[in-house]
Amino acid sequence: MDAAIETRPGVFKRPTATTGAWSWFSTVDHKKIGILYGATAILFFVVGGIEALLIRLQLAKPDGNVLSPSAYNQAFTMHGITMIFLVVMPLGAAFANYLLPLMIGARDVAFPRLNAFSYWVFALAGIFIYSSFFLGGAPNGGWFGYAPLSTKAFSPGHNMDFYALGLLILGVASTASAVNLLVTVVNMRAPGMSLMRMPVFVWMVFVVQFLLVFALPVLTVGLIQLIFDRLMGTNFFNATKGGDPLLWQHLFWLFGHPEVYILILPAMGIVSEVLPTFSRKPLFGYPVVVFSGIAIGFMGWGVWAHHMFATGLGPVANSAFAVSTMFIAVPTGVKVFNWTATMWGGSLRLKTPMLFSIGFVTMFIIGGLSGVTHAVVPSDYQQTDTYYIVAHFHYVLFGGAMFGLFSGVYYWWPKVFGKLLNERVGKLHFWLMLIGFNLTFAPFHILGLQGMVRRTYTYPKGRGWDGWNFVSTVGAFVIALSLLVFFYNVIVTRRRGAVAGNDPWDARTIEWTTSSPPPEYNFAEIPVIHSVDDFWHRKYVEDKEGRLVRVPSGGADEEEHDRGSGVTDGHGDDHHAIHMPSPSYFPLLAAIGMPIFAYGLIYSRILIAAGALIMLTGLYGWALEPGSE
């Protein structure tokens, strides 16, 4: 604490502390930024989860009156925005930030201060969007914000201003982060780490950053047009003045479908690391898994109109998008088969990370198969906008992405915090979550096929939907319970968790060669990479029959000791040769300007000027200060 007060910034004094509460505001360490991303995302996960519980309470029985229609519309809109933009995306960013440099043998990302800027812009954008609850009402037009409903004529309040401006700011955060990680992967790999020796997680994150860089501008165009329509009276989406409501849908889904892969690919990367580690076998068909990830990234651009089959695009367009949507299932299926083959014949240690990864694959199969049924256009005429769709994307994004991300949480927790999460509590968390998840979302398939429409704040008796809705609500509370178990695990582990050591899982990739938690500079010596799963091959060799033989001497254990002795106290100063970038307040300052600017667009020109000034001051100071001193 004392140190924190001492290093509190003067206007011109550069922060120097790397520990203490204040250091979190000025840190440029990719690991701390990763933790910030993760903690913020989990916080939003709780908020988005509470919104989900309110939705489920409202729909537990027909003619429910837990929420007013207006509150319900805000709840389901904010649930979507939160889970997509403030939970799953930043959780992906958390893992990417923390792990990418460690997994490619780098000391930090390419642009450490830009990294801090990305985080602060994201966090402040989240706060900006949520501030709308206290300023007259949160966004209420759906996360998809269909025009013309989202335009001023039909949404006269500020709700959808917060939506459009908030997503624009979030886009800045994601773009900055994407550029940063792209350059990091391209330029900062350790000697010997060719592209085809990168861990699959790094590959999937790499693909995601390309998707972000290309998809976000499309959304940005749509959002700016929406802002122009709302605030400056243009008519991009106003049909009565020659505008086209469908233009919004094309732009939104041209972003929105790649977005699905932005959400799921990091989880697929995590699973591709966890399954081999806990099967004690290499990933089956590493190049095929990598290339199918790239193929998904490419094909993801040609399927957007499957969200629009009922808009009347005509039979030719519908057929084309049906075919492209069907065939994107091929690389996805290949991944599932390769994961299964990785486990096949292995020696599976069913620890919590492994359970979550297997959970990911089993649930993702269901989401993938229901996804193929949407591609059957005439069938989709019946299914679209029903709970069947809601079931599908929750199987992909919760059963898929969230299970994968939790797998990553359990897997890398010991690396990040130095202690192993409790196994028994972790398994309880897994089973509760799996059961709760299926209780909640499996009934949605049936409800959708029985004609229950999405986004309705209520439904009448006599439609045959009562029973399954009640089951689903019960399931939602089981999920909530499983999360309480997770938080309990975090607390128990903090108090009396087992110390992890460098390599608690007998893992395969080089982040496990350094101490847990890693020192600020990650590696005392930059490792030299000789193969995929480099760390594994330092520990084991294969005999002629492909059987594992532990390297008798000079192997991992000794190496860990060698490294450990020098670096475990975690201060860069001890290693005079290693220069790490210095902390800085300017990224935070520049980020603070953005939401103020956005408030200005809604409320007053003075705030626009103030926001711009703050942003420019931050960028100016940032430009003038050296990267490290």
Add this chain to the structure above:
Amino acid sequence: MRRGRTARRVASLVSLGFFIVLTACAQNAPQDTFHNLGGPVARKELNLSTPVFLVAAIIFFLVEGALVYATIRFRARSDRDVPVQVHGNRVLEVTWTLIPAVILAAIAVPTIGTIFSLASTPSGPNVVRVDLTARQWWWEYKYPDLGVVTANEMHIPLGKNVAIKLRSVDVIHSFWVPRLAGKQDVIPGRTNDLYFSADKAGTYLGQCAEFCALSHANMRLRVIAEPQAKFDAWVQQQKADAIAPTGGDAAHGMDLLLKNQCIFCHTIRGTQAAGKVGPDLTHVAGRMTFAGATFDFTTDNLIKWVSDAPAMKPGAKMGRGLADYHLTPDDVRAIVAYLESLK
């Protein structure tokens, strides 16, 4: 031994699951897309869905089965287990790339066929044409060849194709009657087409399927399919002007209604009420429901509605009879009596 018991437990759980699903589907669900379909369009869509769902189910059991089997079969017995290190297998990988591709191609062919066959809207003298207008939050149907205008409840003759032109005057809606046909979005600035026919008489429930703000949930609709003779009678009755009541509450109600703002929004043919904002009320008492087919057409509901419409249907454009139009409860009762006379 333990493994056998686990397997049996899993099997009984699975069969229990199926039992629950089957009983759930058997219960009465009037918007079900799988059972009791009423016409060839919905059936065409189902005939495509069913085999696709079956294929998906088979793949589901094979893949999940392999995964669960692997999880149980290859559990580590000891920490010292060392499996054979397999890095991949080209032949296998090519195989499981090609097989799904072939299956998907096999699904694509009938899919495209059905897309095109559903896209060619029938025309000719035997087709009933309807011009549909969607609004927040109700539906207006005009039959251009028959001179009929009505709201929310669409009457159609059995066995004849109904070709609908869909337009919206405000936001995007989506017209859906699950047991007759899949959805068709209704988009401002465009005219979309949908057709279907019914071969079973009855009342088909539907609702708006695209989020359209506050009362999206209350934008329901009905399609009443009836034999040609009954339909013709309905048309004749609908074409007639409203008959003015000759006395009592209803006549008083008519006076009140025509003196009030009601006439700026509603049309009652045969009177000076010619508003175009709200539903045509000329034969409103011939409908089973009102306000987006959300409430049963009963005296009690009508009294509540005329007294305070937004309280019943959030966001309703109609003002509150008591507070905004300064009606007394007696006035409301009289107006309702008049509405009930508009058969």
